[in-house]
Amino acid sequence: MTDLDEFTQSLARNLRRLRAERGLTLDALAARAGISRGMLIQMEQARTNPSVGTVVKVGDALGVSISALLDFDRGPAVRLVPxxxxxxxxxxxxxxxxxxxxxxxxxxxxxxxxxxxxxxxxxxxxxxxxxxxxxxxxxxxxxxxxxxxxxxxxxxxxxxxxxxxxxxxxxxxxxxxxxxxxxxxxxxxx
Missing domain, CATH: 2.60.120.10 (Jelly Rolls)
Incomplete structure (x- = not known):
C-alpha cells in the first residue's frame, strides 16, 4: 500500500467516524465545509485524493485538525512522530x-x-x-x-x-x- 493509499484510507475511516460522532448527515457536513456532497462521498469511500484545501475545510467543519483526520496513533502523554x-x-x-x-x-x-x-x-x-x-x-x-x-x-x-x-x-x-x-x-x- 502506498502512502497515498494509506492517506485516503485513513481519511475515509476517520471522516466517517467523526461525522457519525457529531450526528452530521452528508448534506449537513458538505454544507458546513463548503464542498459538494459528491466530494464528501468520494472522500468517505477513499475514492479520491482531495486537495489540501478540501481536507482543511472538512477538518474545520468538524472542529478537528488534519492530524485527527489522518489517524495518528493516540497514546501516552508524549507522542513522538519520527x-x-x-x-x-x-x-x-x-x-x-x-x-x-x-x-x-x-x-x-x-x-x-x-x-x-x-x-x-x-x-x-x-x-x-x-x-x-x-x-x-x-x-x-x-x-x-x-x-x-x-x-x-x-x-x-x-x-x-x-x-x-x-x-x-x-x-x-x-x-x-x-x-x-x-x-x-x-x-x-x-
Whole structure:
C-alpha cells in the first residue's frame, strides 16, 4: 500500500467516524465545509485524493485538525512522530512542499508544519474559522506573507503571528528556497 493509499484510507475511516460522532448527515457536513456532497462521498469511500484545501475545510467543519483526520496513533502523554511518519500534504514539481509534523486536539486543533517554497512559488489558503491563529518562523530565505490582501516580508530569523480567519497565503518572491516552520491553532468547537 502506498502512502497515498494509506492517506485516503485513513481519511475515509476517520471522516466517517467523526461525522457519525457529531450526528452530521452528508448534506449537513458538505454544507458546513463548503464542498459538494459528491466530494464528501468520494472522500468517505477513499475514492479520491482531495486537495489540501478540501481536507482543511472538512477538518474545520468538524472542529478537528488534519492530524485527527489522518489517524495518528493516540497514546501516552508524549507522542513522538519520527520524520518518516510526518505527512507531506502538498508538493510541487519544483520542490515546494508542506509537511504536517505533528498535531494535537487539546484544547482545540493545534498543528506544527514545515514548509519549503521554491523561488516563484506560493500557496494560498482559504480563511479558517474565527479565532484561528498562526505562528510562522522563517529559517531560510525571505517569505512574503499575505494576510487579507496585504504583503508582509518575513526574512530568515524572523517570526510572525497573525489571525488566519481571513484569506492568506505564503510566497517566495526571491531567488533562494524559503524554509519555514508554522503552527496553526484552531479554537475548540462549540
Amino acid at each position: 520524520a518518516g511518519q510526518a505527512v507531506r500534504l502538498w508538493s510541487t514539481e519544483a520542490g515546494s512542499r508542506g509537511t504536517l509534523l505533528v498535531g494535537t486536539e487539546a484544547p482545540g486543533p493545534l498543528e506544527l508544519w514545515h514548509w519549503r517554497l521554491m523561488p516563484g512559488e506560493g500557496h494560498a489558503s482559504d480563511p479558517h474559522p474565527p479565532g484561528t491563529s498562526e505562528l510562522v518562523h522563517v529559517t531560510a530565505g525571505e517569505l512574503t506573507l499575505q494576510v487579507d490582501g496585504a504583503d508582509h516580508p518575513v526574512p530568515a530569523g524572523t517570526s510572525a503571528a497573525f489571525e488566519s480567519h481571513v484569506p492568506h497565503g505564503y510566497r517566495n518572491d526571491g531567488t533562494e528556497p524559503v524554509e519555514l516552520t508554522m503552527a496553526v491553532a484552531v479554537p475548540a468547537p462549540r
